[in-house]
Amino acid sequence: MKRSELNQIISDALDFVKGFGLEFPPFAIWSPEDWRKIGEDERELVDNMLGWDITDFGGDFNKTGITIFTFRNGNFHNKEKYPKPYAEKLLLVNEGQELPFHFHWSKMEDIINRGGGNLVLTVYNSDKNEDFAKSDVILTIDGKKTTVPAGGSVKLKPGQSITLLPGQYHKWIAEKGKVMLFEVSSTNDDTIDNRFHSAQGRFPDITEDVSPRYLIFQDYKKYIKI
Numbered sequence: 422m423k424r425s426e427l428n429q430i431i432s433d434a435l436d437f438v439k440g441f442g443l444e445f446p447p448f449a450i451w452s453p454e455d456w457r458k459i460g461e462d463e464r465e466l467v468d469n470m471l472g473w474d475i476t477d478f479g480g481d482f483n484k485t486g487i488t489i490f491t492f493r494n495g496n497f498h499n500k501e502k503y504p505k506p507y508a509e510k511l512l513l514v515n516e517g518q519e520l521p522f523h524f525h526w527s528k529m530e531d532i533i534n535r536g537g538g539n540l541v542l543t544v545y546n547s548d549k550n551e552d553f554a555k556s557d558v559i560l561t562i563d564g565k566k567t568t569v570p571a572g573g574s575v576k577l578k579p580g581q582s583i584t585l586l587p588g589q590y591h592k593w594i595a596e597k598g599k600v601m602l603f604e605v606s607s608t609n610d611d612t613i614d615n616r617f618h619s620a621q622g623r624f625p626d627i628t629e630d631v632s633p634r635y636l637i638f639q640d641y642k643k644y645i646k647i
Contacts, residue, residue, distance in 0.1 A: 423627075446492065461647055473638065474611070479620070485518070485620070525588075529586055539595070542593045544591050553590060556571060
């Protein structure tokens with residue numbers, strides 16, 4: 422992805438979410454220079470991958486991609502220092518944009534449609550070879566158990582939520598407008614807890630065609646020296 426594209430995606434996200442009355446923490450709009458100034462007392466931002474995370478999964482962002490902002494998170498690798506067992510994220514999905522099939526080995530998550538269009542999810546269980554199983558998928562939607570055949574779909578309208586368990590393959594696409602989602606989950610580490618069925622890379626290769634206005638979490642190691 423081009424840096425100019427990342428800059429614009431974050432600017433658009435800030436404007437879109439502001440329309441729903443949601444406020445971000447200050448680090449959401451920090452410049453690279455702001456990030457360079459952080460001290461040891463703010464190490465949690467870096468260690469727990471808080472902030473922006475954008476990917477195109479190695480393809481066309483408008484067709485396959487997601488915009489994420491992580492507000493809070495624990496840490497798989499240092500639970501003594503960071504004992505927080507939960508995470509909270511904002512997820513933005515453009516109309517017609519798809520998140521490819523994947524599951525998590527460890528993370529349990531609730532996906533909540535907070536506004537905009539509808540989110541259409543397609544689901545499978547995973548089998549012992551981590552492929553699509555043929556068994557029915559048991560989901561919980563707004564506290565109600567729901568059985569969906571393998572490869573079946575459910576639709577979350579604004580206000581609705583779904584619980585996804587470890588090992589449950591899911592992909593989604595937004596319809597009837599851009600969707601603002603919240604994810605509430607157990608501690609998350611996207612570097613080690615994603616099993617994609619066929620997608621390419623989880624993290625984008627960045628072409629620095631312009632200077633960054635904001636950073637995504639994979640930039641931290643380059644700009645932050647604490």
